[in-house]
Amino acid sequence: MTEIIEAANSSAGVSVVERILREFLAAVAAEEGFEEISRRLKSTLIEEKDYSHSALELALFGAAQS
Numbered sequence: 001m002t003e004i005i006e007a008a009n010s011s012a013g014v015s016v017v018e019r020i021l022r023e024f025l026a027a028v029a030a031e032e033g034f035e036e037i038s039r040r041l042k043s044t045l046i047e048e049k050d051y052s053h054s055a056l057e058l059a060l061f062g063a064a065q066s
Contacts, residue, residue: 021045036062 025046029038040059044050 018046 025038025042028034028041037060040062041056044055044059048055
């Protein structure tokens with residue numbers, strides 16, 4: 001129970017969505033060769049909060065796909 005309380009206290013002010021996205025990005029970054037994709041996704045999803053198709057495509061592939 002103490003772990004749950006500590007986790008809640010450490011994430012105060014951070015939305016559930018952001019916590020989930022951060023966990024996802026950490027998992028992506030842990031995979032070999034995906035560090036740059038993780039950085040681009042973090043910039044797009046966490047910092048810019050842009051969830052549009054074109055922004056996600058750019059973050060995932062590094063360039064717009066045709």
